[in-house]
Amino acid sequence: MVDTPAPLTDVEIWPLTGLRVVSDDLELRAPDDRTMLDLARLAAQGVHREDEMPFVVPWTRGTPVQVARSVMTYQWGLRQRTTPADWAIELAVLRDGEPLGLQGMYAKDFRITRTAETGSWLGLRHQHGGVGTRMRLLILHLLFEGLGAERATSSAFVDNPGSTGVSRKIGYRDNGVVRTARDGAAVDSRQFALDRDAWDARPDALRLDVRIEGLDPVLDQLGLAP
Secondary structure: OOOOOOOOOOHHHOOOHHEEEEOOOOEEEEEOHHHHHHHHHHOOOOOOOOOOOOOOOOOOOOHHHHHHHHHHHHHHHHHHEEOEEEEEEEEEEEOEEEEEEEEEEEEEEEEHHHHEEEEEEEEHHHHHHHHHHHHOOOHHHHHHHOOOOEEEEEEEOOOOOOHHHHHHHHHOOEEEEEEEEEEEEEEEEEEEEEEHHHHHHOHHHHHHOOOOOOOOHHHHHHHOOO
16 A cells, blocks of 8 residues: 655745734735735725836836736736846735735845845725834845845835935935836935944834744755755
8 A cells, every 4th residue: 555645835835825924913925816815905905196106117107907907917927037146036025914915025146145135015094103114114124134235235226215225214224316217217226225334223122022933944945954
């Protein structure tokens, strides 16, 4: 009689399914399709004012259905871009279980550079309540304390004071200006960098009580296991 092997668990198949970064009522976790559908509905209700465009790719323009489908197709595409050499990982931001937005981290050759970029969006109705700062602190905790980053970078268009304010509040240093095309016109984007020393020196007010769950399998998935 041939023994049947035990079925693989979700975490064995895709370790990110078990990742949780938690602080008080706020949590980052990899979105399953149900959570992605909820995030798509949230984005369809608005991410920024109509006279703003904080993204290089204007995915927030269009009908509510078009915006929602843009969220889904982009997130499905990211799943195939999770390798040790090149990863783009976006985690759902939830407060007491309610999806508020997405917080991403992106890196190429992270094992060598120990550098990753962050990016995010929040549903319009969840903005201006301090969530943006907290979710950035959570992803930075994952990068520095969990994945062993030495530097985190971020950027924001000059007409996006919200993102710029979060970076400066946390202690990023200015790292130049890049001119890029947006909506057929040139626009400047401020670049920011946060080194490990600056992260360690952040004030007590920016030190959250953070718990990371399911980290070891993710380290193995990203080629970072000891």
